[in-house]
Amino acid sequence: MKSLSVLSVTSELFPIIKTGGLADVAGALPFALAREGVDVISLLPGYPAVLKTLSHTETVREYPHLFGGSARLLSATVKGLDLFIIDAPHLYERPGSPYLTPDGRDWPDNARRFAALGRVAADIGQGHVSGFIPDIVHAHDWQAGLAPAYLHYSDMPRPGTVVTIHNIAFQGIFPADLLYELGLPPHAFTVDGIEYYGQIGFLKSGLRLADRITTVSPTYAKEIQTPEGGMGLDGLLRSRSKDVSGILNGIDEDVWNPAKDPSLDATFTRDTLNQRDANKLALQQRLGLDENPDAMLFGVVSRLSEQKGLDLVLAALPALLADGAQLALLGAGERMLEESFRAASIVYPGQVGCFFGYDEGLAHLIQGGSDALFVPSRFEPCGLTQLCALHYGNVPIVSRVGGLADTVIDANEMAVAAGVATGFQFSPVNLTGLIDATNRAKILWSDVEVWRRVQRNGMAAEVGWDRPARQYAHLYRSCLEDV
CATH class of the missing domain: 3.40.50.2000 (Glycogen Phosphorylase B;)
Structure with a gap:
């Protein structure tokens, strides 16, 4: 050729x-x-x-x-x-x-x-x-x-x-x-x-x-x-x-490789997912969250804007955190959203931890340490964070738009039974849809065996170049x- x-x-x-x-x-x-x-x-x-x-x-x-x-x-x-x-x-x-x-x-x-x-x-x-x-x-x-x-x-x-x-x-x-x-x-x-x-x-x-x-x-x-x-x-x-x-x-699978990532406290593979627990603890410590392995930890790595749907995450916080769940956020953008998330970290001490700006190492740690990742964009040409999440066993919760719809297989009953689910989709892109998808994720997370299967499916997905x-x-x- x-x-x-x-x-x-x-x-x-x-x-x-x-x-x-x-x-x-x-x-x-x-x-x-x-x-x-x-x-x-x-x-x-x-x-x-x-x-x-x-x-x-x-x-x-x-x-x-x-x-x-x-x-x-x-x-x-x-x-x-x-x-x-x-x-x-x-x-x-x-x-x-x-x-x-x-x-x-x-x-x-x-x-x-x-x-x-x-x-x-x-x-x-x-x-x-x-x-x-x-x-x-x-x-x-x-x-x-x-x-x-x-x-x-x-x-x-x-x-x-x-x-x-x-x-x-x-x-x-x-x-x-x-x-x-x-x-x-x-x-x-x-x-x-x-x-x-x-x-x-x-x-x-x-x-x-x-x-x-x-x-x-x-x-x-x-x-x-x-x-x-x-x-x-x-x-x-x-x-x-x-x-x-x-x-x-x-994504660059040399840069984003959970088996070799120097930004992680513990590297891991599809067969050693339990080692992610050390990263969860490190992430909780880094962002001042309660050191609780039994709390479901949601991650966000994003520009803070309405296009990215981060106002929906903010509005969903009371429901999201009601059962002791946690949120780790890395991002920067619209001042109102930054100030609102900063205020949320004060209202929910130990449950909401934020870093405003960009930190490549922390981005990797959130992917390797959180249980699920929010990508609730109102429109999204492709998205890379959900691809990194899949590769790191971090189950994505995404809106059904653009590349998010193309890359994440919703964990509905049939997809879970068939063993192909890799995450959660919701549509329309509104508060109700996000909360419903989050609740479905919490239910599935409580079943360790099924959750592990969804994680492994995501890690097996072809996300490279x-x-x-x-x-x-x-x-x-x-x-x-x-x-």
Whole structure:
């Protein structure tokens, strides 16, 4: 099978820079694709956190003028990942997250910052870096959405293009008067180009102009083609339905391996689930919970937002904790939710423990030490925490949406009897549904033998990157046939 070369264009990449699941996907997929004969180089903005990881670099292209200043394109390898880095201090050398100021607002020049990502991606795709001409430019989310546009509106031969939607709620919409500054021709500003309700739509332009569109689960691929789930882009996606596919994310099973995880007090396998008890105790100690092995311990590892359904968990706390159950929460996000969970830890001392922020080690400990994990999202493109939970014998309680519906088999009576259940689903996504699913989980948890079977089913589920990588490799090859 002919080998392929792919330029992966992303605004974050684990383990170098991460704010969410996009980084995990972009960081794990290159290794999985290598086993399918696909060589990947990732293009990443040169944030300070990224530049700190670089030891040996080569300058492969100079930019005297890149949206307001000079820049260099660097080549490097970090932790086995082959990289191109845009070293543009005027765009990326600043405090805060990749997208937000230290006080939580969008950087006012985000249009230029991420247009630069797309512009450089197109240059690489057109062969302007010596020794590398990719077969495919794969753009992730709105931040890379202009890459297909720059390629489309060029007179040069171009590679195949793929856009992946990780969350359609974030679209990158900017004023129309930036068109000239972004270096796009006037005829690009049409409904069949980059125009989106009188503005410039970064994600919209990618969805209109890329050869293929993917998203991160089959169910989400259907949901985004409906008015309810498409966030204004459903009509466009329906018109391109033959080019839209849903490929489930995976998790890096080297990073997420309960048999070898250094963040756990006790490692374990499907055959040694009793060793999880030591992790439960360690988690209770870490978050100030009562050291009670007989209390059912629920976990949350999430951005704190209404989209993630964390307001439902908050509202369910009286019912959830009534019989002595506990909640271990790791997350950050909306201030009101943070303050409400902080207050709950005071109202329910020893039963609610919270850590606000992100701690990779604690995330692993919650997966390895809690009994069940809440993922009650109102919409969820794929979700990674429930995949980690399955792999760690942490039984997920999920809403029946997007990738959650695709990855968790509900422990209804028939599924339990057939020995295939891996967790609990609920729908509609409301308080009653969450409480009902939680009560079903508590009943099943009281039957140790059945609960162990559900845990082992989850740990046997295929949650790695092998199957998704095969699907991406097939997609790339089919894309090239049409270019």
